[in-house]
Amino acid sequence: MKKNSKxxxxxxxxxxxxxxxxxxxxxFGGEILKMMDSVAYAVAMKHSESNVVTARIDExxxxxxxxxxxxxxxxxxxxxxxxxxxxxxxxxxxxxxxxRKSNGKALxxxxxxxxxxxxxxxxxxxxxxxxxxxxxxxxxxxxxRYEKRKSxxxxxxxx
Ligand SMILES: CC(C)(COP(=O)(O)OP(=O)(O)OC[C@H]1O[C@@H](n2cnc3c(N)ncnc32)[C@H](O)[C@@H]1OP(=O)(O)O)[C@@H](O)C(=O)NCCC(=O)NCCS
Numbered sequence: 001m002k003k004n005s006k007x008x009x010x011x012x013x014x015x016x017x018x019x020x021x022x023x024x025x026x027x028f029g030g031e032i033l034k035m036m037d038s039v040a041y042a043v044a045m046k047h048s049e050s051n052v053v054t055a056r057i058d059e060x061x062x063x064x065x066x067x068x069x070x071x072x073x074x075x076x077x078x079x080x081x082x083x084x085x086x087x088x089x090x091x092x093x094x095x096x097x098x099x100r101k102s103n104g105k106a107l108x109x110x111x112x113x114x115x116x117x118x119x120x121x122x123x124x125x126x127x128x129x130x131x132x133x134x135x136x137x138x139x140x141x142x143x144x145r146y147e148k149r150k151s152x153x154x155x156x157x158x159x
Contacts (some may be wrong), residue, residue: 003127008046011075012039016068027066032092033057035074036109037081040088043076044113047086048125055085056112056149064094064106071095076111079135080142084122086113087142110145 016127018143020031044052066072073093080087088111094103117123138144 001126003126004006004129004131005078005135006131008043009075009077010039010042010046010074012042013071013073016066016070016072018068021068025068027068027070027072029062031062032062032066032072032074032107033060035072036076036090036092037059037111039076040075040090040111040113042090043078044086044111044115047081047122047128048115050123050125051116052086052113053116055114057110058110058145060107060109062107064103066094066103066106067096069096069098070103071097072106078128079138080146081128082146084125085146086115086117086125087111087146088113089138099125105111108155110142110148 015036016027021027030092040054041052071094073095074090076088076090078086079089089108090111091108092106095107096103115123128139132140
């Protein structure tokens with residue numbers, strides 16, 4: 001069985017409140033990370049129709065500050081599938097409502113989620129149906145990242 005990315009893509013929006021931020025009004029990185037993980041979880045859960053766990057989060061760089069009052073929009077999309085693993089590309093866009101401007105993309109990251117069966121073992125998932133050329137390119141790049149991570153893990157297990 002195959003499923004396309006549109007069937008599981010999700011966007012979550014949230015207004016940043018004082019409880020999300022430090023004394024200077026900067027939103028905590030962990031708050032954004034939690035949102036991103038929640039989105040990746042929901043997307044992978046929809047794709048696999050099962051429970052999933054986060055196996056890996058690739059490099060996260062906070063390019064722009066996010067302040068109290070901003071509207072944060074977090075979108076997750078499946079870009080690669082292995083046998084039981086699902087790579088979700090998560091992007092975060094920020095709108096500064098008070099100053100009526102969009103601050104654009106604040107950050108992005110690849111989340112590797114693994115689908116689990118009722119015995120808490122990795123389970124086979126539907127493969128990703130690629131709907132256009134761009135998705136084919138993204139999938140091939142995802143496959144390269146998957147192979148690279150696998151060989152690093154293999155090496156780490158020997159030392
Ligand atoms: C993720 C986890 C289930 C993998 O278990 P495992 O025994 O290594 O399973 P496998 O070796 O069979 O790997 C299963 C899949 O996970 C992928 N995987 C495992 N570790 C990975 C890692 N560090 N990075 C990326 N992918 C990983 C494998 O490539 C494999 O993908 P594939 O089936 O598509 O080929 C296990 O390490 C785990 O439970 N980790 C804790 C997860 C967790 O608690 N997260 C936070 C809370 S949700």
